[in-house]
Amino acid sequence: MRIILAILIVMVVGVGALAIYAYSIPAPAVAVEKVLSDDKFPD
Secondary structure, eight states: OHHHHHHHHHHHHHHHHHHHHHSOOOOOOSOOOOOOOGGGSOO
16 A cells, blocks of 8 residues: 555656656746935945
8 A cells, every 4th residue: 555655656756857857838928127225335
């Protein structure tokens, strides 16, 4: 019974990894600009 459960868990993890690998997540297309104050960068 433990062997069947272990094989099932490995298969589920493998299928999940393949799904994440196959699904191409698009990169964010919005440019982010943030103004940093000069106080954060001492001379």
